[in-house]
Amino acid sequence: MHRSKHLTAAALVAAFALAVPRAAAEDNPKRGAEVYRACGACHSLQPGIHLTGPSLAGMWGKKTGTAEGFLRYSQALKSQDIVWDENTLNAWLADPKAMVPGNYMTFRGMHSNRDRGDLIAFLKLAMAAGGTKAVIDKGLISADMTEGQRPEPLGQAGPQQQVTRLRHCRETFFVTTADGTETPHWEMNVRIKIDTSNTGPPAGRPVIVGAGMMGDRVSIVFADVSEIAATLKSTCEG
Ligand code: HEC
Structure with missing residues (x-):
């Protein structure tokens, strides 16, 4: 049947x-x-x-x-x-x-x-x-x-792209990079991503990249799911 x-x-x-x-x-x-x-x-x-x-x-x-x-x-x-x-x-x-x-x-x-x-x-x-x-x-x-439209290779990201601290306060993500600057982003403009491919970020070194046409969106790309929990904190203390 x-x-x-x-x-x-x-x-x-x-x-x-x-x-x-x-x-x-x-x-x-x-x-x-x-x-x-x-x-x-x-x-x-x-x-x-x-x-x-x-x-x-x-x-x-x-x-x-x-x-x-x-x-x-x-x-x-x-x-x-x-x-x-x-x-x-x-x-x-x-x-x-x-x-x-x-x-x-x-x-x-x-x-x-x-x-x-x-x-x-x-x-x-x-x-x-x-x-x-x-x-x-x-x-x-x-x-x-x-190879098609593979994601941008992230292995060689400079200090202004390497995320060293990531905190969330009210409707804002504060992103600190290896050059020592902290930049605020509206939470709806931030995409948290994981790139496990061999062109993704090195382990333990998440990267921030611009995204979208308007220049106001960013993606924060991690090498692994466990890194998100280890990096992202909910705190308003700068
Ligand atoms: C927007 C993304 C997208 C575009 C554009 C696209 N595809 Fe696909 N394609 C997919 C996805 C997703 C699947 C899997 C679909 C599913 O599982 O139902 C697929 C499946 C297929 C498959 C079946 C593969 C298999 O393993 O059985 C073929 C063949 C294929 N696409 C050919 C093409 C060709 C040729 C083009 C260009 C004309 C094209 N696709 C454009 C996303 C896309």
């Missing part, structure tokens, strides 16, 4: 995938690499580098929701019984919400058949096993672009 239900869902997705028109012969992977810029905000093509979305490295021909080490998949995507190929990617990129209701990819969809065709021609090479190196070697994309 359960099994047949499963098959029906898979068949529906397959039928859906075939219903979305797809360009073919003249698909241009070089142009597709340009179109791919829209994806780099959330995806890398480097194995194991996960951003908002999972790394796409090696996912061609793999089942949905199986990138190793990515913990943020929706149940909706993980439970699909489909693999990534020209047809399934074509339907996903045209309208992710329609193909997999309840998925977490906040991407409206790509309506141009030509853009999707070229992008998929690029992804067919880039998402293949060993494809990341191949597309860099072929000159389709720079090595830098395959």
Whole structure:
């Protein structure tokens, strides 16, 4: 009973995938690499580098929701019984919400058949096993672009960015940095973050960085969750 239900869902997705028109012969992977810029905000093509979305490295021909080490998949995507190929990617990129209701990819969809065709021609090479190196070697994309929009590296932060004390009083965070200055920030403008990647702050050395267009927001980035409790104090004593 359960099994047949499963098959029906898979068949529906397959039928859906075939219903979305797809360009073919003249698909241009070089142009597709340009179109791919829209994806780099959330995806890398480097194995194991996960951003908002999972790394796409090696996912061609793999089942949905199986990138190793990515913990943020929706149940909706993980439970699909489909693999990534020209047809399934074509339907996903045209309208992710329609193909997999309840998925977490906040991407409206790509309506141009030509853009999707070229992008998929690029992804067919880039998402293949060993494809990341191949597309860099072929000159389709720079090595830098395959990493996607990774967070800014924080290892080399100067003294004016190194947070030595962090206290909260009423609606204000007071941030003391290694150059000896204490600066007040409205609590709603402060984001407390953790960057556990190898470009995050060194252990025990949280960093403050500007964020947002208006210049009034800051992020305070820690290397580890335990550092937040060790550093952040509730006190009005300066
Ligand atoms: C705003 C962030 C964002 C953008 C932009 C985005 N994605 Fe995604 N993508 C995600 C997230 C998050 C998931 C995981 C969805 C889930 O688990 O439901 C995902 C999942 C996927 C998957 C399934 C991977 C797997 O492991 O099964 C593919 C393929 C994919 N995206 C391709 C693309 C392509 C190609 C683009 C560019 C056109 C793109 N995405 C743009 C966030 C994004």
